[in-house]
Amino acid sequence: MTKSFTFFLFFLFFSGLGQKIPILGFLGVPEDNATPKNYKTMEGAGFSLSLMTFSNHENALKALNAARNSNIKLILSYPELYSEPQKVIPEIRNHPALEAYYMGDEPSPTDFIGYINYAEKIKKYDQSHFFYANLYPNYVPSQSIKGLSYEDYITEAINKLPFSFISFDHYPLVNNKVRGNYYENLEIIREKSQKSNKSFWGFACATIHFDYLEPKIEGIKLQHFANLLYGAQGLQYFTYWTDPFWKKDYSYAIVDSKGDPTPTYHIVKKVNEQIQRLAWVFLGAKADAVFHTGNEIPQGTKKLSSLPDRFKFFSTYGKNALVSFMTNRKRKFVIIQNKSLTDDLTLEYQFDKPMKKVNNKSGETINLSISKKYKTDILPGDILIFTYGN
16 A cells, blocks of 8 residues: 555545545635535535635634534635734634645745745644645746746645645636647646655636636536546535626636525536545546547547457547546556547447446446447546456
8 A cells, every 4th residue: 555545545534524535615615605504505516625715813713613514624724824823723723624724826936935934833733734735737837937847846846845635726628628738737747646645636617717618517527537537536626606806707606606506516516426426436546547549649648559458349439538547456447538528439348358337327336248349428528437356
């Protein structure tokens, strides 16, 4: 068992998340709306974590108390954590709704020392909660990371910042088309994650802004299943709440500016439910290798050039798919994702050794015959899972 896997199981157990994949709402419930009802609404969509900054200690404590009776825990920051840690941290460090401390979003390398100092101040009074920071995607302008290559930026962040896992925010669906460097970003993060023994968490964009269009179920699936097939151990959404300040430019977030569910809420709830039914596949799993099929192999990735193990026949008939080979304890998985946002993918396959298929709706396994050739249609953005082993 790897150190990272051992740590992650430890983290899951002691954070109270059980055997579910952590799901975070970035810009979660704001302080003016921090009520038990709003945290219950968040829980109802399948979330377990709310990330939000607060203006002061009093409002942060109010939010912690409001979340106490839900299954939502808070990742938070506010000024007194830095200015008066000796005073405020003893009042919250044992609170059951506190999960972690938020250092910041998309830091430049010049910001790292501030994050480190912030964490050091808190660690003097709380050794039991982790620190969260979210890193840039690979389409970040060079000047924002002080001329570093993207890979060097990620490496420097891993080596210097005291976060417990790597978080990055690549939003791939621009005008309903997938960015050309999306999968390359996942390749880089996967490699850095495994090399550093730190798990990673990925994002899905869940709000209209700039060239990001109205969230649809196939787009949310495409993003989060890609994260999982590359080995993500936690999932995040930007944004959960529609911030009133951004109301003209940002819309169709998961809830509106009053906390009421939008159409996106019901999409996210459905996807999160499917993901949690499959948590036994992904939680603690390692992505051993990831390949792509079709006529359009993304930059920075590898084309599947041979039959997967245990397959006698395997064809997507030239259509674009992602194929991940994963290990979870003694069980092996071959997982295929349809990368189209509009069309079903037909996979035709036959085995030369016993295999099982995982039912997407129930998470249960189904025995498949080695004497039969199968055809299965995979919905846009969705996945098909095969498994063997104990």
